Amino acid sequence: MASTDDKVILKSSEGECFEVDMAVASHLQIVKSVLEDCEGSSDKVVSLFIVEAKYVAMIIEYYKNYVELKEKHEEGGFEEKLKEFEKQFLEQIDKKELKGLVMAVNYLNAPALFDVVCTAIAKHIENKSVEYVREYFGIVNDFTAEEEAQIREEHRWAYDGVNDD
Amino acid sequence: MEGRDANPLQKFGRINEVARGIDLEVPYEMEFPILELPDRIIFEILARLPFLSVLRCKCVCRAFCGLIRDPYFSKHYISRAPTSYLVREASRKKIHFYEDDSMPSQRMSSSNLSNFKCQVPPKQVVAKLSELHEKMVFVNSCNGFLCMYSGDRPKYYISNPVLDEIMLMPSPPSLEIGHNYLNFSALGFSPNTNKFKVVRFVSKLAKVVAEVLTVGRKSWTSVDCSLAGNPVESLDPFVNGALHWISDRCRTEGMLCSFNLDTDTFMPIALPNNLDTDVLKKITWINTGALGDCLCLCYAFEGVSFDVWVMNDYGVKESWTKNFSIDIQYYCGLEIGIKHRPIWFTREGNMWLNCDSSSLVSYCRTKRSFREMVIGAGTTIEAVPYIPSFISLSTAMN
Numbered sequence: 001m002a003s004t005d006d007k008v009i010l011k012s013s014e015g016e017c018f019e020v021d022m023a024v025a026s027h028l029q030i031v032k033s034v035l036e037d038c039e040g041s042s043d044k045v046v047s048l049f050i051v052e053a054k055y056v057a058m059i060i061e062y063y064k065n066y067v068e069l070k071e072k073h074e075e076g077g078f079e080e081k082l083k084e085f086e087k088q089f090l091e092q093i094d095k096k097e098l099k100g101l102v103m104a105v106n107y108l109n110a111p112a113l114f115d116v117v118c119t120a121i122a123k124h125i126e127n128k129s130v131e132y133v134r135e136y137f138g139i140v141n142d143f144t145a146e147e148e149a150q151i152r153e154e155h156r157w158a159y160d161g162v163n164d165d
Numbered sequence: 166m167e168g169r170d171a172n173p174l175q176k177f178g179r180i181n182e183v184a185r186g187i188d189l190e191v192p193y194e195m196e197f198p199i200l201e202l203p204d205r206i207i208f209e210i211l212a213r214l215p216f217l218s219v220l221r222c223k224c225v226c227r228a229f230c231g232l233i234r235d236p237y238f239s240k241h242y243i244s245r246a247p248t249s250y251l252v253r254e255a256s257r258k259k260i261h262f263y264e265d266d267s268m269p270s271q272r273m274s275s276s277n278l279s280n281f282k283c284q285v286p287p288k289q290v291v292a293k294l295s296e297l298h299e300k301m302v303f304v305n306s307c308n309g310f311l312c313m314y315s316g317d318r319p320k321y322y323i324s325n326p327v328l329d330e331i332m333l334m335p336s337p338p339s340l341e342i343g344h345n346y347l348n349f350s351a352l353g354f355s356p357n358t359n360k361f362k363v364v365r366f367v368s369k370l371a372k373v374v375a376e377v378l379t380v381g382r383k384s385w386t387s388v389d390c391s392l393a394g395n396p397v398e399s400l401d402p403f404v405n406g407a408l409h410w411i412s413d414r415c416r417t418e419g420m421l422c423s424f425n426l427d428t429d430t431f432m433p434i435a436l437p438n439n440l441d442t443d444v445l446k447k448i449t450w451i452n453t454g455a456l457g458d459c460l461c462l463c464y465a466f467e468g469v470s471f472d473v474w475v476m477n478d479y480g481v482k483e484s485w486t487k488n489f490s491i492d493i494q495y496y497c498g499l500e501i502g503i504k505h506r507p508i509w510f511t512r513e514g515n516m517w518l519n520c521d522s523s524s525l526v527s528y529c530r531t532k533r534s535f536r537e538m539v540i541g542a543g544t545t546i547e548a549v550p551y552i553p554s555f556i557s558l559s560t561a562m563n
Contacts, residue, residue, distance in 0.1 A: 095196045095197050096196045118210050121210045130221055138197060139225055139226050143227065
């Protein structure tokens with residue numbers, strides 16, 4: 001059994017508390033550095049001021065599975081199992097949440113999950129038309145018609161063969 | 166306040182305002198207003214796109230265009246993108262760009278390569294470099310730029326093929342009687358000076374001399390490399406700020422050579438400990454190249470195995486480790502060496518070979534499988550490994 005020493009409490013922006021194993025929390029660089037700064041202190045609560053509870057829960061879910069799979073598949077096969085889990089994990093996250101999650105993960109400085117989320121966002125716009133990308137990201141075209149035509153002319157072939165939106 | 170909190174997006178909008186200290190006028194119904202995110206995140210998302218999608222994203226808005234044109238973006242993109250390749254068919258007016266796709270799933274069970282023919286991947290882009298002519302051949306590629314050479318009156322060209330740009334370099338000094346071009350040139354990049362350099366090797370009265378052109382300058386300089394043997398060949402010479410090749414001093418320490426592009430100096434590189442004189446005698450073919458970010462050596466040993474070694478810490482002899490080995494009887498009936506020589510390794514550690522004049526073969530190290538890709542439909546092809554860059558030639562030269 002893990003002692004309470006191996007636990008840390010993460011507090012969301014709403015003040016909701018999550019008790020987490022150190023092995024999981026240490027993947028969040030910001031938590032790691034906060035704890036190092038107050039080493040020796042009995043207070044093991046880290047406030048994640050700008051991260052909502054639902055994102056704290058997602059991030060904990062990801063790293064809990066990451067740590068468990070790593071332990072279980074020490075002999076090999078970890079990467080494939082992690083990929084399987086990541087697929088399931090991403091399926092339950094909608095577009096709005098992806099944005100919230102990438103902000104949260106960036107703030108917490110958690111490299112593995114940051115890569116997963118950025119890759120997932122990129123996948124949504126991969127091989128799509130310019131118009132689709134603008135709509136997906138809510139971007140207003142700020143080029144003049146001439147400027148846009150000029151950029152398109154630079155590599156015309158890049159605009160053939162886009163996937164249906 | 167409570168009403169607002171019910172909507173998570175509103176909350177995030179508010180947090181963003183606090184985090185970035187600016188007032189954002191984004192309609193709340195928008196699901197993913199990406200421009201609210203810090204540049205770093207947008208940058209990381211764009212860096213994970215296939216190269217064609219990145220090119221298209223330049224058109225999306227000024228912010229995206231600015232990020233993609235930033236040289237730092239190309240640097241980051243090159244450091245993580247999978248190894249793609251450029252192919253030129255005998256018609257020679259076009260260069261095709263292929264993005265490396267996933268490897269085949271079947272394990273190799275036959276010694277006959279014809280069982281492993283596959284479709285040419287559909288993802289390809291054609292750069293129509295108008296100046297391309299028949300006598301130009303590929304030299305190598307480095308950081309998104311392609312070097313080409315035309316031999317009758319020696320001329321070097323640098324191109325960013327995916328931006329359809331090409332530029333003729335100043336001519337190298339003409340050779341006097343008794344001087345010979347040693348048939349080895351390469352494009353490299355000096356990290357300290359942030360400059361590209363073209364290096365060609367000539368023999369002057371039996372002494373090896375490197376002629377160096379810093380891209381952007383008007384003239385070449387000569388560097389004495391008399392300690393070096395004559396260059397024989399190299400798969401993919403640029404690694405870690407230096408060029409590498411196998412010299413004709415086949416059985417000795419000076420076999421693996423390097424030319425540092427920061428200092429313009431020649432330096433021999435130590436071989437793995439096990440490659441002593443006795444072992445070297447049994448090697449029928451050897452070459453050097455890049456595997457990921459490391460220098461590698463590959464050789465055929467006694468006609469029994471094909472071995473690949475990697476120098477994990479550049480310049481540290483003890484860091485050479487064997488990366489993979491193929492039993493030659495499972496080499497799909499191919500002959501290692503001149504005929505079916507490896508031409509490059511991908512970042513993932515897979516190997517590409519040219520098979521006959523119009524096809525490429527890939528070998529997947531983890532699945533131990535070969536796959537043949539017929540590209541040229543009977544015409545001769547040449548191919549180089551390549552990772553695209555979004556920097557234009559004029560930016561790179563200044």
